[in-house]
Amino acid sequence: MTTLESRVDIPEIPQQATTYTMAQALTAALRDAMAADERVLMFGEDVGALGGVFRVTDGLTRTFGENRCFDTPLAEAGIVGMAVGMAMNGFRPVVEMQFDAFAYPALEQIISHVAKMRNRTRGRVGLPMVIRVPYAGGIGGVEHHCDSSEAYFAHTAGLTVVSPATPADAYSLLRESIEYPDPVIFLEPKRLYWNKAELQLPLRTEPLGRAVIRRPGTDVTLIAYGPTVPHALDAAAAAEQEGRSVEVIDLRSLVPFDDATVTASVRRTGRAVVVAEAAGFASVASEVVARVTEQCFHSLEAPVRRVTGFDIPYPPPKSEHHHLPSVDRILDVVEELQW
């Protein structure tokens, strides 16, 4: 028995539109990717019999067998380091870090190897692998279960970092990440796991690397990604009541960054607010402010502002709502944009 020969034939025929939660869309993406390419493997903690603590890998072991979706010993550096070796040897591993903060034991492997292998080997060894990280808060989780860890990854050259905000993007971006020739950090906003959409699978949305305007507007651009996209949309709807036309951009991909879409929008609207859940200091939000300002300076009517988490450790469940960017906080900052 060899895995590479034991191709499971699950035909990728368009199905009727069905309701999917984001978590289910991710499961479908994994299943379709594993069916389409025998080199795709899924492993991590509790991803086998249990189907993952969020059930994203539900049924994969049953369908594809223990060789293609399996539990590992409990060690995140081990999981990622093993994936590096498997990717070197022809597989396309997808690994799950159970929660954001539990990817930290793997940071050395990620920073020193995952991100650098292609470069170290002068292009000879690429690592097509995906590290799935359920991240961010808003679900009443206790400490270490709600971190927004994207800055660590986004700052590390060699990584590709994406985060879907809709079930459709969850499916499409995960399929694309698995097909990508380089390692992708795939950040899943836990809070949106249960958001639903009607999908006809398989589907593909805009390509990885492209930001998308989720709501067009003319007065100000809200730039969000992952867990804050729904807030930005809610804020835009509320602002409309007050006569402001708010454009909302969903970045989708943090690295590479879609300057063209963002810049064109801000040049049009002349104002921008970045909305992110992570602590603001030296964050992805800082980067967005910096590059938008560099590129749109003369179109700006007001400084680009940020609505982010505070520069504090993620709060305990009972207080998290005071920390998270809220619609009110977004609206307040929009109002301050020197109209």
Place this chain on the structure above:
Amino acid sequence: MTTLESRVDIPEIPQQATTYTMAQALTAALRDAMAADERVLMFGEDVGALGGVFRVTDGLTRTFGENRCFDTPLAEAGIVGMAVGMAMNGFRPVVEMQFDAFAYPALEQIISHVAKMRNRTRGRVGLPMVIRVPYAGGIGGVEHHCDSSEAYFAHTAGLTVVSPATPADAYSLLRESIEYPDPVIFLEPKRLYWNKAELQLPLRTEPLGRAVIRRPGTDVTLIAYGPTVPHALDAAAAAEQEGRSVEVIDLRSLVPFDDATVTASVRRTGRAVVVAEAAGFASVASEVVARVTEQCFHSLEAPVRRVTGFDIPYPPPKSEHHHLPSVDRILDVVEELQW
């Protein structure tokens, strides 16, 4: 024998001004801190008999004994985790990570414990400890020996992050970091280890948290820290030849960030360039651009610009000079500031 009782009496009397390299100033700071406070310990890899690969801990074991400066097994998470426990039990450990990239195995301990202990315990357990990290490049080091890792630390709420650029600051900031009630990431620019100054020790420079204007000017503010401060000064000197008056700020402390000093300068000059060696994306430099722009928007004649390392893994020795912010690159960007 107990360490806490075995106070070594090295009187801290002012000495004649003597020439110190930055490395020697650090050694002196460690020695004086250990003499002044029996709770101060130093440990890590090769810091004992060898005196550290950069000789910063030279002589400490000889002077203070094996209980106060000692080698550990080779494991960075172990070193930092052990320091956490020692700090919980009344000591003030100073630990050395041998090189920047070799602190990565300790990132989980640093992010999930070092940074958060005071907060997790509702203020009951503080961790007065210092993690010394020789960092950044310019010394012809091979891969993993030249990383600029400050963004990982600066983004992590709960950490204090400093980096000296002069021998005097090396001494003073290290003394202050050791006395600080919270954990400090002490980033030592390897390239400046051999820079010299005449010092009369003990000395204290500006307090931790304060940025310093190293060279006053009126036309543009260069904002630098650690390894890029000398470049910024060189660029300022060169610009003067061409009739530009360039102010140079040495941040010294990345977290906390001295908004007052930076903002006052940029409001005066109306232009700013941030100079840092780390890859630019989602970096400390991004943060500086973002906050300066937020706070000085209406004083700015041009967008705040960055001169940073490229968004690539640190290059091999023979090519590093193409990556590092150079005086020319700084001058070019200064020229582009829409004069």
Place this chain on the structure above:
Amino acid sequence: MVLHAPETGHSTLLPSAEPVQLIDEHGAVTPHADYDLPSEAELLAAYRALVLGRRFDRQATTMVKQGRLAVYPSSNGQEASQVGAVLATRNDDWLFPTYRDCVALVTRGVDPVGVLTLLRGDWHSGYDPYEQHVAPQCTPLATQSLHGVGLAHAARLKGEDTVALVFIGDGATSEGDFHEALNFAAVFKAPVVFFVQNNGFAISVPLDKQSVAPSLAHKAIGYGIPGKRVDGNDVAAVISVVSAAVERARAGEGPTLIEAHTYRIDAHTNADDATRYRDAHDVEAWRGKDPVSRIDAYLRGTGALTEELAAGYAAEAEAVAEDLRRRLGADPVTDPRELFHHVYADRERLADQARLLDEELALEEGAGQ
């Protein structure tokens, strides 16, 4: 061939083929060559702690179902391990517990509401670590084992004879930090006891997918320290084996690794569905090895446990439960401003951000009036 490591006496580092047991599942004494049965007084104290611990655990389980806790990882089935290990320590010895070790903390004397604060969600930790010498319950697996080593080594440098007792699960032994902690402790001869509660599972992952070692205690020899195995459902054996290790550490002879063989009767937490990965039969088999009933049977057999005593402990346990219902049932009072109070000793550092929240709260309060 000159070797650098000591060569002698290392066979004593290997654990016994069978876990140490002193009282079997029916309450009968199973004498052991190396370990004496604890005194009757000790066993009665253990019995009382087990009764209290179990009641506490049941009450917490009830309250998580009622939504009074965000999550609860039950100790059901593991009470003898936690109680026995704690009773083997002095009150000034330090405990380094995980999220699972609530019964251990209650046994040490930490206020039950303090123990559950993390899980209720009003703060990350609900007690002062220095008061009962208990580190904050630790979630990132195995990380606390290094803190235990550091604290213990520090104690030794200070000339104190404090011992650190590190709690850790079978799954967490796979983490790199566990290895580093064992090695640091061994090299520094730090007074640490590593107490592995091998409850057979790491969430859904059974031990045979976690390790194929003869036993987890066999890891000890790789660090040059003794490894011991104990029946984790036999509180008498746990007390004896852990006490010996604690006294060895206290005497300056260095760390010990102990594996307690036990079982988690409930799911991983209330949020877990254990039917997905294990058989009801296995759970039933382990119920037969219940840690409370065997010591109950034994002490009733010796006559030490009278009806009256038992009734007294039961009443005490009810009082603990009642107190929990009352105090944990009330909504916690939290002040959002506290989010900024403990990040740094110097509160000024986050003053700007705190002000933003203050303004919002002032507005809300204004609107509320």
Place this chain on the structure above:
Amino acid sequence: MVLHAPETGHSTLLPSAEPVQLIDEHGAVTPHADYDLPSEAELLAAYRALVLGRRFDRQATTMVKQGRLAVYPSSNGQEASQVGAVLATRNDDWLFPTYRDCVALVTRGVDPVGVLTLLRGDWHSGYDPYEQHVAPQCTPLATQSLHGVGLAHAARLKGEDTVALVFIGDGATSEGDFHEALNFAAVFKAPVVFFVQNNGFAISVPLDKQSVAPSLAHKAIGYGIPGKRVDGNDVAAVISVVSAAVERARAGEGPTLIEAHTYRIDAHTNADDATRYRDAHDVEAWRGKDPVSRIDAYLRGTGALTEELAAGYAAEAEAVAEDLRRRLGADPVTDPRELFHHVYADRERLADQARLLDEELALEEGAGQ
């Protein structure tokens, strides 16, 4: 008491009290119950590789002094370990070397200039890993051991019988990744051989500050795999012990941990000052156990190594050195633009930043004309 881990046969997992030796330091055969002496042809091949490896190492050491390399961590004294281990593998088995294992790579057949590219500083790695099945030399300690496990497990899933040979130093065994790698390999029964070159030091830190285990090979039983010890200066013993482990792995019986007892004669690297932490006497004692001279003596004794053969190998070695002097002596041609070529498969992603450098280079070139 039901246990989850297998109970039987684990005494075979413990290493022997003494490292396996087949030829002593004077070249005399020391027969061993479990291991046969390799064939004369194998030993001659090993001798040749040792002579070449040593000459390569001496030449690299010379060239680092001349400033032709940024740094060089010498294999002097460890050649038998590296040569023996590599010769025990098939050419399609994968090596996972560290910075120290240059002689191993030369033995496998990697172009010596490719081996030294990292240390010369023109690129991070100078050879195609897929050509000779050699992973890039690894600097972050112990991290490569996990890559070896992954690659080996992948091979098994593909139905290939490739084995991964992981090189690691004594110091690096303290890192968490080493523990995780041993455990993953054991649990997945991955075809990996972990080959620890215990050269007594991690830079300045002697083994007794690194570990107080009876031996590093004693760690194996904690993962349920066999641990072996071998005289790392006896190339015959290394070949035999590693071959057995490789064949065991190839046969699907899982990983082995091997500790080779050897010594680093030179300083850690040219940048290190070994007089700060060790005694010249110790070094002298180890010179007496030289890995080349004993096999030289043995093979001359059997008559297999004639003057003619020896002269031939010496000439080959000189040719290697001469080639290194020539090719490594020339300044490498580097193209700064390459900095942007390999970060991502899609070069467009860094096009903007590459353009900035392009412009600077164009200006420089313009100025140069």
